[in-house]
Amino acid sequence: MTIRTRFAPSPTGYLHIGGVRTALFNWLLAKQAGGQFILRIDDTDEKRNQAEALQPILDGFRWLGMDWDEGPEVGGPHEPYFQSQRKDKYNAAVEQLLASGHAYKDYSGSDFQAEREAAEKAKQPFFYSRKWLAETDQQAAEFEAEGRSSVVRLKMPRSGTCEFIDAVRGEMSIEWATESDHVIQRGNGACTYHLANVVDDHDFQITHVIRAVEHLSNTPRQIFIAQSLGYQLPNYAHIPFVAEPGSKKKLSKRDIAKYLNNKDFKRLYQSGAEIAEQIGLQTEPDTFNPVLVEFYREAGFLPDAILNYLLLLGWSLDDSTEEFSRDEMIEKFSLERIVKGAASFDPQKLTAFQGRYFNELPAKRKYKLCIPYLQKAGFLPDPPECDVTLLDKVITAAGDRLVMAGDILKFEDFFLADGAELNYNEKAWQKRLVKPERAGELLGKCRDLLADTPDYDAASLETAIKSWCETEGIGIGDIIHALRIATTGKAAGFAMFDTLEILGREKVTQRIDSTLAKL
C-alpha cells in the first residue's frame, strides 16, 4: 500500500508557521515512502473564503520547496481538490448515513442550544433529549408544520468506548457518551467539516492523517462517521501544536501583536521590519509577522533553514544531530520519534539555523540572493548591468555578518552614490571625532596619506597607515575609529582596511573631506 498523506488548509490569506510544520511531517512521511502528499482545500465555509486567499498559501509552499503530488494547480486523479466543489459527494454520504440510521434529521433549532445551556447551568453532562428527532417523513412533516427547520445530526452511540491507535500517543480510548450529536449538514444544506473531512480522506485514499492535537478530540466523531459509512480507518498521528514563544499556548494568528512583547520575537520582527521598510513593504504586525511564512521570504531567509528548524520542533533523531539536508530529513523522519508535549517557537534558534545555513552558501549564491534587495532599495539598477564587483567585495568582506539576504541593506553605505550624505552615528561621532583632541588634525593628515598612497588594496593600506602611525607616535586605535566614522558613519563594520579598499580612493577621500568640513 502506498502511503498517502495530506495537508488541508483553509484559504485564509496566509501560511502559518505551525501549519507548515504539520505539512512538513506529512510531506516527509509521504516522500520517505515514495508515496503522495496531497493538498486539499477546506473551503466548506464559503462566505469566509475567497480565491485570492489561497494564493499566498500555495506560494508559501512553493517557496519552501514543498511540492504536492495532487491538489490545486497540479490536479490529480481525484479532482477536484476543493471541498466547495465536492458537495454532491458529501450529500450522498449524508443520505447514506440517514438511510442507515447513523444520522437523523433534527428539528430542535434553538431548543438544542437551550438544552445544552440548561445542562451547563445544572453542572450536568449534556445529552440531547432527541425530542425533535425525525426518523420518518411523517414526523418530519409534523415538525415542519410547526414552522421548524432541520439540520442533520449524527446519532452518536451513548455507551461503549471508541478505541484507536495514535502513532504519537499510543492506544486511545474515549467514552462514546462524551460525544454529542454533531451537525453534519446545516440548515442551508451545506455539509460541515467533519463529514467532508472523512469523506475526502476516504475518497483520496489517505492512509495517514497527521494533524495537530487540537483535532484529537474530533477523532471519535470522525471515526464514527467513517465506520458508519463502511470506510477503512486511516492511521492517525496527532502531533503537538507549536506554542507561543515563552509559553505553552497555541501559536495563533489572532494574538500576533501580543507576541511582540516577547523580546526575542520582537528582535526577529524588527530585523525583518528594517529590511521591509527599506524595500518599501508594509510592516504592520498584522500582515508582516514571524508567525507567517511570508515574513521569512521577504527578509531573505532560506527555506532549508526554516524547514530544518521546524523539523526539530517536536521531533529529534538522536541526542545530537541537528543539521538535516532535505534528503536526510526524508530518509530519517519517523512518526515514532515525534515528541508529545507542545514546543514553544524560539525565534533565536530559528535565526541561528538561518545564519548557519546562509553562511554555508557559496559567495555566488549569497550574491544572487542579495541583489534583489539592493535593487528594490534603489541602490542597484534592475538589471544590475555595471559594477557588480562592488557587491562581490562587500559580501566577501561581510562574512557571516550577513544572516539573511536582506541584511545586505545594513551595509548600504557602500552603495551610496558619490557625494551622498552619510548617516553618522551621533554617539560615535562625539566619542571618536569631537572628544579626542587631535582627531581632526590626525584625520586630515591621514586623508592626505590616503589620497597619495600608490596602491589602494587592503594590505598596502595597512602597511602605509601603520608606518604613518609610527612616525606620528600614535597607536593604530587612535586613527582607525575616526576613520571608520568618517568613511562609513558607523561605529562598527568590516575590517577597516577592507572597507577602505572596497570604497576606493575617491570615495574615501571625498568622505573624509566632508567629515572634516562638518567638524
Next chain:
RNA sequence: GGCCCCUUCGUCUAGUGGUUAGGACACUGGCCUUUCACGCCGGCAACACGGGUUCGAAUCCCGUAGGGGUCACCA
C-alpha cells in the same frame, strides 16, 4: 465546568531501572582583535511535587499540582 492531552536546563531536546543526567540555541567569563561579527577555550543551568514498587527510579504504579486542548449550523 465535563472530557481529553501534556510536564527533563530560560528554550528545543537526548534519555525506557544503575549516566558526573548528554547535545543545541540563548546567557555568561576569557582568549583573539582596529570596531562589530566569527572562531577557540571555559562557565551557569533541568528530571513539577508527594507517596509507593525496587538493593537501586528522570525512567514503573498511584495521587496532587501546574500548563494546554476541546466542548459551534468554524475549519
